[in-house]
Every structure is written in C-alpha cells, then in structure tokens.
Amino acid sequence: MLRLTLRNLAAHKVRLLMSTLAIVLGVAFLAGVLTFSHGLDRTFSGIISGSTPDAQVRPANSASAAEAAARPGAGSEAMLEPEAIERLRTLPEIARADGVVQGTGLYVLDTEDKLVSSSGAPTLAFNHTGSRNLLGEPMLELEEGSWPKTEKELVLDGATAERAGYRVGDSVTLIAPQGETRRKVTLTGTAAFNGGGTAGAQLLVFSTAGAQNLFTEGKDVYAAVSLTAAPGVSQKELVEAANTVVPDGFEAVTGDKVVAESEDAIGDFLDVISVFLIVFAVIAVIVGAFIIVNTFSILIAQRSRQLALLRALGASRRQVTASVLFEALVMSLIAATIGVLAGWGLAHGLAAAFRQAGLEIASDVLVLTPRTIWISYAVGVLVTLAAALLPSRRAAKVPPVAAMREDTQPPARSTALRTSAGLVLLAAGLGLAAMPRIGIPEISLPGGFEVPTSPALWVGVGAGVSILSVAWISAFLGRPVLAALRTLSELAFGMTGKLAGQNAMRDPRRTGATASALMIGLALVSLIGVLAASMNASVSDVVEEEFKPDLIVQSPTYTPFPASIGDEMEKVEGVATVSRAQVAQAVLGKVDLQNPKKNEPAFLFGVDEHMSRIYDLDALEGSDDVKPGQVLVTEETAKEHKWQLGDRIDLTFRSGRQLQPQISGIIAETQVTGDITVRIEDLVEAKVPREDASLSILLARGADPAVVHERLDKLVADRPVVAVQDKEEFAESIKGQVNQLLYMIYGLLALAIVIAVIGIVNTLGLSVIERTREIGLLRAIGLSRGQLRRMITLESVTIAVLGAVLGLALGVLFGVLLRDALRDDLTSLWVPLDQLAAFLAVAVAVGVLAALVPAIRAGRQDVLKAIATE
Amino acid sequence: MSLTDPAPQDPAQREIAAQAIDVHKTYGKDAAEVRALDGVSLDLYAGEFTAIMGPSGSGKSTLMHCLAALDKPTTGEVVVGGRKLGRLRDRRLTELRRDKIGFVFQAFNLVPTLTAQENILLPLSLARKKPDPGWFDQVIDTVGLRPRLDHKPSELSGGQQQRVACARALASKPDIVFADEPTGNLDSTSAAQVLGFLRHSVDDLGQTIVMVSHDPVAASYCDRVIFLADGRVVDELAKPSREQILAHMADLQSRAMGLAPIGEDA
Structure with missing residues (x-):
C-alpha cells in the first residue's frame, strides 16, 4: 500500500505540483509573516536593551512614564544641573553617570534640500557620552568616521546618511526647532544602536555642547542621567543608592523597568502589524485549502477505477482512506518544506519593502525560529490532511465492482x-x-x-x-x-x-x-x-x-513646527488672520506617582481666540467659545468622565504644573479640534513649550487666493516640515x-x-x-x-x-x-x-x-x- | 427500394472517394520499429459500403486513421475527395474532417453534455453552418430517433447512442464516412440495427462508408471487403457472404501462423 501511494505521487507529478503550490504559497506567506514579525520584534527589543543603561534618572512626574521612554525627552522641561550629576558620581555604587541632553523637532535635509523622509519612526537627537547599556557595552556603535567633538559636528545613522546622500566630511543641513532654524554641521561619522539597526528611527548624535546649544539654549543642564553600576552592584541597589541624592522632581529607575516600559509602548504597535499580516496569511491558507480539497476530489474521481481494483483485490476501506491520507501527508510535508524556505525569502522581501518605507530591519534577525517552523509545518500538514479527509473517505466508498465497469464516474451525490x-x-x-x-x-x-x-x-x-x-x-x-x-x-x-x-x-x-x-x-x-x-x-x-479657513498650514507628518512660522505668515500681504492650534499632553486628574500606569494621559487641543470665529463648532451646552481658564469638551468625553457644564477639570502637565479650567461648553464631535480644547495661553502658563500643530489662515478681503498661496509657499519653501494647503x-x-x-x-x-x-x-x-x-x-x-x-x-x-x-x-x-x-x-x-x-x-x-x-x-x-x- | 444501382460498376468508371498510395506507417525506431502499414495502395469508391478486415495488429485501424486525416503516414500519399492530405496543415485537416468526412467510433462517440440533436448537428454548428432541413429530416427518419432528439446521451441505450453517432456522421453530407468497429460495444440486436442503418444510408442516401471491423457478420453487410495482414492488403472480396468471410479470416490466421491454407485460395 505504501509503495503504491508513493508511485501514485510520482505518477501525477504535474497535477500534484499545482495543488502543492497552493499549500506552498499559503505556508510561505505564514512562515514569512511569522519570521518578519519575529525579526521586527527582535529589532526593537535589540535596540531597547542595547540603548538602556543599568539605571536612569528622569523627571518623576512624567505625564506617562511609558510615553517618556518611547519618546525620550519629548518636552521634559525639568532639568538637572551638572552638580546633581557630580553628586551621583561620588556614590560608590555608581561606576559612571552620563548626563543626557535630548530633544525633538530636528530634521535633516538631503543634498537637494528636501526633507529626508521617515516612516513615522521618531527622529532621536541626543548627545554622545559613551554611556554603557545593560550589558556593559557602549549604547552606540560607531560604524564609520569619529564621534562629534565640537558644536558644529554631527553623527547620523548609516541609513539616513545614505538616503540623504551625505558622506563623512560633508556639510549637513538641519532644520532646528528654535533659534537659528537652518544650520549647517559637519558629518563626522555614522553610528547605530548597539543591538541592531535603528528600526527606521533617524539618529542625530551631537557632542554634549552641541546638543545643549540646540535644546537647552546653551545652558549646561541635562534632561536625564544614564547610570552604570559599579561591579557587583545590582540594578536595585544602584537605584536605591541614586535615589538618596537625586534632586526633587526626579527619580531613579532600574534599566529593567525602562526596558519593560519601552517594550509595552512599542509592543502594541508591533502587535498591530503582526496581526494585520497574519490575517492575510490565514486568508491565503483558507483559500489554499479549497484548492486542495478540490484537487484531491478530482484526483480521486479520476482514480476511482484503480481504487476499485484495490478494493476488489482485497484492500479494506481503511486501507484506501489511509493511502489517500498518506499521499496528502507526503505532499504536505514537501509543500511545507518548500513553503517555509520560501517564507524565509518572503520575510526578506517584506523587510526590503519596509526598508523602502524607512523602517530599517536588520536582515540578520530574520531567522526561521523553531516556533515559526513548527507552526508552519503544523498548519500546512493539518490543513492539507483536513482538506484530503473528505475526498479520502469518498475514495473508500468506491465499490469493488466499479473496477469491472466501463463507466467509472462516481454516482452523483445528493x-x-x-x-x-x-x-x-x-x-x-x-x-x-x-x-x-x-x-x-x-x-x-x-x-x-x-x-x-x-x-x-x-x-x-x-x-x-x-x-x-x-x-x-x-x-x-x-x-x-x-x-x-x-x-x-x-x-x-x-x-x-x-x-x-x-x-x-x-x-x-x-x-x-x-x-x-x-x-x-x-x-x-x-x-x-x-x-x-x-x-x-x-x-x-x-x-x-x-x-x-481659506488655507491651512500643517506638517505632512503631523509633527509640530515652530511658532515663528505663524508669526511670519501674519506679516504676509493678503493674510488677514492666522489662527494657531497646538497639541499637548496632560494627565487627567491628580498624578499617582506610585502607579504610573493609572495615570491617564490625554491630548489637549490648544487654540487661540480666532478659532471660534473661523470654525463653526456645534455647542450642545454652553458656548462654543473658550477663554483662558476655560475648556471645551466633546459630548462623548463629557459622558465618559461624567463632566457637567461648569465643572472644573484637573490637568497635570509634564512640567508638574497643574491647571483647573472650567468647562465652558460641551460640543458635538468634530474634526476641527480634539476631545478637550483649551487656550494656548493656558498651555504657555503650564510651561508647555510653544510650537504649532496647525495654522488656519483667513485671507484679507479681495486678496487673490492663488497669489497668497504662492507667497506662503515661498515662505515655507526652506521649511519642508510644513505645507500650505x-x-x-x-x-x-x-x-x-x-x-x-x-x-x-x-x-x-x-x-x-x-x-x-x-x-x-x-x-x-x-x-x-x-x-x-x-x-x-x-x-x-x-x-x-x-x-x-x-x-x-x-x-x-x-x-x-x-x-x-x-x-x-x-x-x-x-x-x-x-x-x-x-x-x-x-x-x-x-x-x-x-x-x-x-x-x-x-x-x-x-x-x-x-x-x-x-x-x-x-x-x-x-x-x-x-x-x-x- | 434503392435509389442508386447497387451493382458494382466497372472499376475504371467508378468515382474514387478516397485513395491510399503506397502508404507506410512505422512506430518506434531501429530494433523497436513496428511497421503498422507496409506499403498499402487502395482505392475506395463512392457510393459503396466497404469493410476493412484483418486480425489484431494487421494495421486496419492505422490505415483508417490515415485515410480519415486523423494520423499522418510516414511515407506515401492519402487522397480524400480529390485532395492530397500530405501537404495540409492542421487547420485545413480540421476543416476537411468537419466538412468532408464523417466519423463513427466504437465507444465514446457523443459529447455527454449535449442532447442527441445537438450532437448530430455539432460538426455543422462548429462550422457555423445551417443544417439542410430536408436532409436532416431524412437522416433522422432513417435512424428512427425523432422522439429522442432532446435526450442526453446518458438517457439513451448503447444502440441508440451509436445511431445518433451515425446520424451525426451523415448530417453534413460528407464525401465519406469512416466507422471504427461501430458495433464492437453493442449486443447483436442493436448491432443489426446500426448496420442496417449504415447499409440504408449507402443504398437510399447514396453515402460512402468505410468500416473497420473484425466481425464477419458486420462485414457481410458490405459491398466490398478488403483484407489486411501485417500492414499489407492481402485480399479482397466483393459482396461476400458471412461464410466466405469466415473462411478468409481463418485462412489469414493460419497463414500468419505458418500453417497450410484450409480455405479456397483467392
């Protein structure tokens, strides 16, 4: 029986090849997706653990600890003085303490003066200190050239340098958030995170002085401190020791905790990608199963005479079923093997596609894990066997006498x-x-x-x-x-x-x-x-x-831009009104320091006095206007928090400042603002740095929209971060x-x-x-x-x-x-x-x-x- | 009852429907070479019912395939309706088969998805031609299938199916009809019906039919019987009886086996 099965497989090579192809494709897609997800996971966890120190000193009341970790330094306003770092260095538990200076809002222009596109992964700009990660290795690895020494020097990640067309020694143009918005620095080298790639993030590494020049207005202050433990000191001991000298408003946390927070924050994003891709793999496998069922049905119909002969010669029904199933098993094993290998190739293809989109995934993490292989084989084999089961049972029902009949078409089934x-x-x-x-x-x-x-x-x-x-x-x-x-x-x-x-x-x-x-x-x-x-x-x-409005100004990547752009636009001939909008984060209610996860970060939409004149907000209760000290909330949000008109809500900002604006209106759901709308003046009061998320522009009476559009375009021509639409x-x-x-x-x-x-x-x-x-x-x-x-x-x-x-x-x-x-x-x-x-x-x-x-x-x-x- | 004179005319004056000129057909090469046809020359006359007979392996089916433009001789020439087949490409051969030649096979003669009528008219529909209604009626009545025209082949008996196949072969008024063991799968009653119908179509409708068979009963319906052995024409009989044919067949058999002839020598 076994030999016969194998003979059958050999005899119908071409027919089987086609149905095998269906399994191969399904399994390949599955294996590819699993390999890719795993690679993505590894890339991120490699970066996270490769760039996290033994312990970190950071502002204690981060609006969201996870958020702060995922976007290092985004708007962390409280700063550490150099003396605080000196004090840390005196502790015997601490081998080294490196002050971190970091910031956002920096962009790299390529050799043709265009913004270097990113896939939405963050741009990380910080100082190089040579600090060590959890494993005692340097966090950053130099790939080429040397580290920046002066304020006018820069190291980029290799992918960004390549995409922008820069080589070591070239002059690189940056768009900075404040001050001198366009600045030229010299590229001294390229670097990557220790632990594999950058996952699409753009790295801009400066000397400490260079970073301070950009982000702290030249003041010698630091956003955080990376701590390296002395030999034999555990992370816990390190944190306990550090907390004795850490100034108020800051806390020391273990590297393990930082890693966990970061992985939490990024895990959701990775899960979405994986689930999305796996859904398609499942669809492919289901479609493939249909084809396998069909192929086996046809093959068995065509072979019913041979099967009947077997039955006439004394094969039992079970033997016939088993022979067909065994055929399916051999076929599925071959198909799954090819599929897994093809999947490995597919994962590299996917990675290449993502690389095109700016998400760098190192190819050395795209490996077939035992789990991927195991799942792929299991799915391939089980789906094929399940698909072959019905036809195989039908095969067993072929009566022995069919071998003697001319017409071997199986009887029509009801x-x-x-x-x-x-x-x-x-x-x-x-x-x-x-x-x-x-x-x-x-x-x-x-x-x-x-x-x-x-x-x-x-x-x-x-x-x-x-x-x-x-x-x-x-x-x-x-x-x-x-x-x-x-x-x-x-x-x-x-x-x-x-x-x-x-x-x-x-x-x-x-x-x-x-x-x-x-x-x-x-x-x-x-x-x-x-x-x-x-x-x-x-x-x-x-x-x-x-x-x-007549025109709107915003960043194609929804990143904030300096308020100076709006200032300049107000002066343009033909522009009557420029209404600003800023997005900020705050925690609703009081911050719970013990349970940072309980803190509920919310996005606030900051507007100016022009907003309510330009846009028609639908006020269900109260007014559609918001004045300093007031807040507009949407109906849904009010319901969710059981807020009433006239209530005061608690907002705690990253700076530690708190505000209690009063609800002046409950508005219908709208795309114009967010769930919670406050005045920009209040944000300024809460020490949120001024920057704009969008500008709404009204033209002066009689102004030609096309002409003004062109003037504004010219104004932002050297600021590729914003577009006028x-x-x-x-x-x-x-x-x-x-x-x-x-x-x-x-x-x-x-x-x-x-x-x-x-x-x-x-x-x-x-x-x-x-x-x-x-x-x-x-x-x-x-x-x-x-x-x-x-x-x-x-x-x-x-x-x-x-x-x-x-x-x-x-x-x-x-x-x-x-x-x-x-x-x-x-x-x-x-x-x-x-x-x-x-x-x-x-x-x-x-x-x-x-x-x-x-x-x-x-x-x-x-x-x-x-x-x-x- | 006959419309044409069934008496054999002088060979020189009879119209030739198909012709084989020194046809050779070999399969395989060198040591494995098999000579299916070894120099067959033969004239088939219009308005005659001819049988080609011979033992298994005598090459009779191969000869018919070559005559019917289904297969190509290795060397030699086949002429059908005055046209040499050797030079024709597939498209012309297809058209020739469709328009000038009719076929009846031993088994699997009908397209199972079409009704009897659609099967009969299939060659005409493929050529996008309209059937001649008078001729169609005549054929249908001769076959005696009028009440069953809407039936699918699976709803017809073997004999009925074969009569549908005969009607299809005649529907386009072909120059010549080839029948390959048309009664091989039928019981004797059905076989007699089919053979009677073929005989009628020659006598009453003036058709030309060439039938390959090894059944002496079937051959006894024919005007002329050609005997084939080892790829060669060895003999022929005009208007033979069943007994004559049997004797000839036995003779061929014994010659092939190297025995002395038992029948009369032709």
Missing part, C-alpha cells in the same frame, strides 16, 4: 442536505450581519460573558460566516449564474461557447469550489473597496462641511493616505487571488486530462485547435466570473453593512462602481490567464486518443 444546511448557515450569517440594524440584544450569557456591542464586530463575524457558507454551497448558488454565463457565451461564441458553458456546469461542485477560492479574495477586495470609497467620500463631506489639497492629502493603505491591502489580497488562479489552472488541467477522449472526439469531428483553446478559455472565464460575481455581490453587501455599522466615522456611503467593474475585468483576465497552459496542452493532445480505447 446535495440537498448540504444545500439546506448551507442556506441555514448563510441565513444565520446574514442575520448576524444585519443585527446592528435590527438592534443588538443586551443579554448576558452564562459564565459572565457579555454580548459584544461593537456593530462592526457583528457585521464582520456575519460576513465571515456568510462568505464561508456561500463557498460551501457555491454549487447551488452558482447554478443560475452559470446558466446565464452559458447563454451569454453561446450568444457570443456559438457552439464553442455553449460547450464551454456546459462543461463548467458539468460538475457544479467542482466549478463552485474552484470559483470559491477567487470569490473569497474578491469579496474581501470589494468590501475593502467599498469601505475605502466611503471613507474618501466621508472625508470630502467632512472637509466640505468643516474646512472653513487649500481645501482641495487638504482633502487629497487625507485621501492619499487612505488610498495608500488601500493599495497595501490590495497587494496582500493579491496573494489570495494568485492562489485562486492556481486553483483554476489546476481544475482546468485536471478536467482536460479527464476529458482527453471527449476532446479527441471533438477534434476528430471538426473542432479546430483555435476553437478548442477558445472553449477551454471560455470555461475558465466562466469559472472566474462566477467567483467574481459571487465575491463582488458579497463584498458589496457586507461593505454596505459594515459602512452602516461604522456610520459615525464613515458618514457617506460610496460604492465604487468603476472599481468593481475593474475587478470583474481582472476576473476575466484571471480566467484567460489560468486557461493559457491547459488550453495549449489540450491543443497539443493527439486527436487519435479519442478512438484509442483503453
């Missing part, structure tokens, strides 16, 4: 039960998805489980159930579509078209399963398409409604981001479509082999090679279009329902008919493409095979 079960499931899925419209019941389930109330979740689960049940009963649902397609192709191509249509309907289950693979991909693609189009439509609506440009810039994400998702879903194409190729190829004699007969009685190729192509297109029609219908349906569930954010519905038409065209192209090889192979078949009796 599909009534399956169809009704599928319809019930489909109805359940649609019901789930429609729940948010009907009203989600508030029942508590036994065991304390609550019924989830997120409408999107209901629609999502409903969509998943529906799509899978449609795939399950696609043979039934596809029938009218196939009949229509047959009529259509008969009208267009005559008898060839009719034959193709008939062939597609010959085994509706096979056609349905093949089309389902494509259906899943296209359902997701069109669902995302509807959501994205609705999002763009909503953006247009919101911008139309809420964009009141009118209403259309503003809407386009937001849509651009939506579309970028959309294309990325399309790219990932393309894999599911590639697998579906393989499925069609497979089914067609097997059908052609199965119909060798029929094709020979047709050729003998006058079907030309061209007609034969057209017939097979039309059959393929029919399958593809069936998948597309079902997929697009489901995608649009659930896109509409999901939009409805998210109507708070997606205020308009837009079904992108042009895109859907394009998807249908893609499906036709997919059909033509998939038929290419089977059609050519069929055309080459010998006509004589028709009459050569077996």
Whole structure:
C-alpha cells in the first residue's frame, strides 16, 4: 500500500505540483509573516536593551512614564544641573553617570534640500557620552568616521546618511526647532544602536555642547542621567543608592523597568502589524485549502477505477482512506518544506519593502525560529490532511465492482442536505450581519460573558460566516449564474461557447469550489473597496462641511513646527488672520506617582481666540467659545468622565504644573479640534513649550487666493516640515493616505487571488486530462485547435466570473453593512462602481490567464486518443 | 427500394472517394520499429459500403486513421475527395474532417453534455453552418430517433447512442464516412440495427462508408471487403457472404501462423 501511494505521487507529478503550490504559497506567506514579525520584534527589543543603561534618572512626574521612554525627552522641561550629576558620581555604587541632553523637532535635509523622509519612526537627537547599556557595552556603535567633538559636528545613522546622500566630511543641513532654524554641521561619522539597526528611527548624535546649544539654549543642564553600576552592584541597589541624592522632581529607575516600559509602548504597535499580516496569511491558507480539497476530489474521481481494483483485490476501506491520507501527508510535508524556505525569502522581501518605507530591519534577525517552523509545518500538514479527509473517505466508498465497469464516474451525490444546511448557515450569517440594524440584544450569557456591542464586530463575524457558507454551497448558488454565463457565451461564441458553458456546469461542485477560492479574495477586495470609497467620500463631506479657513498650514507628518512660522505668515500681504492650534499632553486628574500606569494621559487641543470665529463648532451646552481658564469638551468625553457644564477639570502637565479650567461648553464631535480644547495661553502658563500643530489662515478681503498661496509657499519653501494647503489639497492629502493603505491591502489580497488562479489552472488541467477522449472526439469531428483553446478559455472565464460575481455581490453587501455599522466615522456611503467593474475585468483576465497552459496542452493532445480505447 | 444501382460498376468508371498510395506507417525506431502499414495502395469508391478486415495488429485501424486525416503516414500519399492530405496543415485537416468526412467510433462517440440533436448537428454548428432541413429530416427518419432528439446521451441505450453517432456522421453530407468497429460495444440486436442503418444510408442516401471491423457478420453487410495482414492488403472480396468471410479470416490466421491454407485460395 505504501509503495503504491508513493508511485501514485510520482505518477501525477504535474497535477500534484499545482495543488502543492497552493499549500506552498499559503505556508510561505505564514512562515514569512511569522519570521518578519519575529525579526521586527527582535529589532526593537535589540535596540531597547542595547540603548538602556543599568539605571536612569528622569523627571518623576512624567505625564506617562511609558510615553517618556518611547519618546525620550519629548518636552521634559525639568532639568538637572551638572552638580546633581557630580553628586551621583561620588556614590560608590555608581561606576559612571552620563548626563543626557535630548530633544525633538530636528530634521535633516538631503543634498537637494528636501526633507529626508521617515516612516513615522521618531527622529532621536541626543548627545554622545559613551554611556554603557545593560550589558556593559557602549549604547552606540560607531560604524564609520569619529564621534562629534565640537558644536558644529554631527553623527547620523548609516541609513539616513545614505538616503540623504551625505558622506563623512560633508556639510549637513538641519532644520532646528528654535533659534537659528537652518544650520549647517559637519558629518563626522555614522553610528547605530548597539543591538541592531535603528528600526527606521533617524539618529542625530551631537557632542554634549552641541546638543545643549540646540535644546537647552546653551545652558549646561541635562534632561536625564544614564547610570552604570559599579561591579557587583545590582540594578536595585544602584537605584536605591541614586535615589538618596537625586534632586526633587526626579527619580531613579532600574534599566529593567525602562526596558519593560519601552517594550509595552512599542509592543502594541508591533502587535498591530503582526496581526494585520497574519490575517492575510490565514486568508491565503483558507483559500489554499479549497484548492486542495478540490484537487484531491478530482484526483480521486479520476482514480476511482484503480481504487476499485484495490478494493476488489482485497484492500479494506481503511486501507484506501489511509493511502489517500498518506499521499496528502507526503505532499504536505514537501509543500511545507518548500513553503517555509520560501517564507524565509518572503520575510526578506517584506523587510526590503519596509526598508523602502524607512523602517530599517536588520536582515540578520530574520531567522526561521523553531516556533515559526513548527507552526508552519503544523498548519500546512493539518490543513492539507483536513482538506484530503473528505475526498479520502469518498475514495473508500468506491465499490469493488466499479473496477469491472466501463463507466467509472462516481454516482452523483445528493446535495440537498448540504444545500439546506448551507442556506441555514448563510441565513444565520446574514442575520448576524444585519443585527446592528435590527438592534443588538443586551443579554448576558452564562459564565459572565457579555454580548459584544461593537456593530462592526457583528457585521464582520456575519460576513465571515456568510462568505464561508456561500463557498460551501457555491454549487447551488452558482447554478443560475452559470446558466446565464452559458447563454451569454453561446450568444457570443456559438457552439464553442455553449460547450464551454456546459462543461463548467458539468460538475457544479467542482466549478463552485474552484470559483470559491477567487470569490473569497474578491469579496474581501470589494468590501475593502467599498469601505475605502466611503471613507474618501466621508472625508470630502467632512472637509466640505468643516474646512472653513481659506488655507491651512500643517506638517505632512503631523509633527509640530515652530511658532515663528505663524508669526511670519501674519506679516504676509493678503493674510488677514492666522489662527494657531497646538497639541499637548496632560494627565487627567491628580498624578499617582506610585502607579504610573493609572495615570491617564490625554491630548489637549490648544487654540487661540480666532478659532471660534473661523470654525463653526456645534455647542450642545454652553458656548462654543473658550477663554483662558476655560475648556471645551466633546459630548462623548463629557459622558465618559461624567463632566457637567461648569465643572472644573484637573490637568497635570509634564512640567508638574497643574491647571483647573472650567468647562465652558460641551460640543458635538468634530474634526476641527480634539476631545478637550483649551487656550494656548493656558498651555504657555503650564510651561508647555510653544510650537504649532496647525495654522488656519483667513485671507484679507479681495486678496487673490492663488497669489497668497504662492507667497506662503515661498515662505515655507526652506521649511519642508510644513505645507500650505487649500481645501482641495487638504482633502487629497487625507485621501492619499487612505488610498495608500488601500493599495497595501490590495497587494496582500493579491496573494489570495494568485492562489485562486492556481486553483483554476489546476481544475482546468485536471478536467482536460479527464476529458482527453471527449476532446479527441471533438477534434476528430471538426473542432479546430483555435476553437478548442477558445472553449477551454471560455470555461475558465466562466469559472472566474462566477467567483467574481459571487465575491463582488458579497463584498458589496457586507461593505454596505459594515459602512452602516461604522456610520459615525464613515458618514457617506460610496460604492465604487468603476472599481468593481475593474475587478470583474481582472476576473476575466484571471480566467484567460489560468486557461493559457491547459488550453495549449489540450491543443497539443493527439486527436487519435479519442478512438484509442483503453 | 434503392435509389442508386447497387451493382458494382466497372472499376475504371467508378468515382474514387478516397485513395491510399503506397502508404507506410512505422512506430518506434531501429530494433523497436513496428511497421503498422507496409506499403498499402487502395482505392475506395463512392457510393459503396466497404469493410476493412484483418486480425489484431494487421494495421486496419492505422490505415483508417490515415485515410480519415486523423494520423499522418510516414511515407506515401492519402487522397480524400480529390485532395492530397500530405501537404495540409492542421487547420485545413480540421476543416476537411468537419466538412468532408464523417466519423463513427466504437465507444465514446457523443459529447455527454449535449442532447442527441445537438450532437448530430455539432460538426455543422462548429462550422457555423445551417443544417439542410430536408436532409436532416431524412437522416433522422432513417435512424428512427425523432422522439429522442432532446435526450442526453446518458438517457439513451448503447444502440441508440451509436445511431445518433451515425446520424451525426451523415448530417453534413460528407464525401465519406469512416466507422471504427461501430458495433464492437453493442449486443447483436442493436448491432443489426446500426448496420442496417449504415447499409440504408449507402443504398437510399447514396453515402460512402468505410468500416473497420473484425466481425464477419458486420462485414457481410458490405459491398466490398478488403483484407489486411501485417500492414499489407492481402485480399479482397466483393459482396461476400458471412461464410466466405469466415473462411478468409481463418485462412489469414493460419497463414500468419505458418500453417497450410484450409480455405479456397483467392
């Protein structure tokens, strides 16, 4: 039996290769994603532990300790005097104490005076002290050149230097937050974090004096201190000793704690990427499973005579089942092996793509871990075995007498039960998805489980159930579509078209399963398409409604910019009003020093007196105006914190300052400001450094918008951090981001479509082999090679279009329902008919493409095979 | 009942429907070489029902494939309807098969997804031609399948399927019909029906039919029987009886086995 199984595998190499390919792709994607996530994780944890000292002295009342760690020094206003560091150095537990000077808002311009793009990873600017990390190694490693010594020297990370086109010794242009905004420094070398790469962060390393010149107005003060323990001193002992001399308002924390905080902060971000990618891997594996089920079903149908012979010769049912399953096992092991290796390659490809986007991932951390290999093999093997199980049981049911019969087609199986079960499931899925419209019941389930109330979740689960049940009963649902397609192709191509249509309907289950693979991909693609189009439509609506100024000035990366830009713009001819907005962070309520995690950081939106005149805020209670000492909150926020009009709320800032503004108005949700809106004057009072997040500009009466736009453009020409946009440009810039994400998702879903194409190729190829004699007969009685190729192509297109029609219908349906569930954010519905038409065209192209090889192979078949009796 | 005179005419005046001129067909190479046809020259006359007979391996099927433009001879020439096949490319050969030649095979003769009528008209639909209604009716009535035209092949008996196949072969009024063991899979009653129909189509519809068979009963329906052995034409009989054919076959068999002939020498 074993030898026979292996012989079978060898005999059907080409057929199996194609279905193996489906598993290979699924496993490869999974292994690639796992390897990549692991690499990403390693990159970040390498950087974190490589750049954290044994202990750190830092401001005690950081608004959020984690936030402070993730963005070192962002606005930490309290400073340490050099004497404090000297005192630390006198302690016997401390081997070295290095003062840290750091800041934000620095940008590097490339050789063509353009901003060096970053992927949103932070720009880290700080001083080089030679301080040691947890492992006793230097935190920074010099890659080339030497460390900066004077105020006018700089070391960059290698990737940034390369992207900007600078070499050691070149003069580098920086945009600084304050003072001399444009400054030239000399690049003396390149460096990286000890522990691998920079993960996309731009490193700007200065001498201590250079950093102080930029960030502390030249004063000899420090934001934090890195402590290195003396030999034999533990982190805990080190911190206890340091805390005896640390000045008020500062605290010493262990390096381990800093690492944990940093990993917490960054972990969420990494989890999002991993989950996002793994979702697509799962989709690929599911689509692959469909193809495996189908391939095995067809192979077994074709082999039923051989299987019957085995049964006639005395093989038991179990032996037949086992032989088929063993075949699947061997196949899946081979496929998983290739898949894991391909996945490793894919991970490097992904890393290269992310590197293009600015997120540097060292390739030496992209390794196949035992966990990745284990999971990939398990998924590959289990999915294949599960997919082969049903066909293998069917194989065992072939009666021995079938070996003697001429016609070995297995008897038609009743599909009534399956169809009704599928319809019930489909109805359940649609019901789930429609729940948010009907009203989600508030029942508590036994065991304390609550019924989830997120409408999107209901629609999502409903969509998943529906799509899978449609795939399950696609043979039934596809029938009218196939009949229509047959009529259509008969009208267009005559008898060839009719034959193709008939062939597609010959085994509706096979056609349905093949089309389902494509259906899943296209359902997701069109669902995302509807959501994205609705999002763009909503953006247009919101911008139309809420964009009141003539021009808006903000940074493409949403990073703050110096207030001096607004000052200069006020002086430009044709500008009447410049309204400033600043974003700051504060803790709501009193700071709990014992439990930093309990502190709730909130974003405050700081505005000036012009804001309420430019924008129409919808005040539900009180006024839409905010004066110093007052605060506007949105309805949602007020509800969440049980705030009433006239209440005073507690805000604690990073500087330690506290404010108690009074609620002057409760406003409706808006894109113009944030949840909590205060006056910039109050932020200044709280020692938040002045910088702007955006400027809203009103033009003077009679001023030509184009001319003023151009003047302002000229003004910010040498400040690539900010851009001037009118209403259309503003809407386009937001849509651009939506579309970028959309294309990325399309790219990932393309894999599911590639697998579906393989499925069609497979089914067609097997059908052609199965119909060798029929094709020979047709050729003998006058079907030309061209007609034969057209017939097979039309059959393929029919399958593809069936998948597309079902997929697009489901995608649009659930896109509409999901939009409805998210109507708070997606205020308009837009079904992108042009895109859907394009998807249908893609499906036709997919059909033509998939038929290419089977059609050519069929055309080459010998006509004589028709009459050569077996 | 006959529309044409079934009496054999003088060979010099009979119209030739298909012709084989010194046809050789070999498979394999060197030591493994098999000579399926070893110099066959043969004229097939229009309006005749001809049988090609011979023991297994005599090359009769290969000869038919070559005559019917399904296979190409290694050397030699085949002429069908006055056209030499050797020079024709696949497209012309396809058209020739579609328009000038009809086929009936032993098994798997019909396209399972099409009805009987669609199967009969298939060569015409592939050529995008309209059937001649008078001719179609005539053929259908001769086959006797009118009530079953809407049935799928799976709903027809073996004999009925084969009669549909015969009707299809005739539907385009081909110059010549080739039948490869058309009764090989049928019981004797069905076989008699099919053979009777073929005979009728020659006698009443003026068709030309060439049938490959090793069944003496089938061959006894024919005007002319050509015997093949080891890839060569060894003999032929005009209007033979079943007994004559049996005797000839036995003779060929014994010659092949190196025994003395038992029947009369031709």
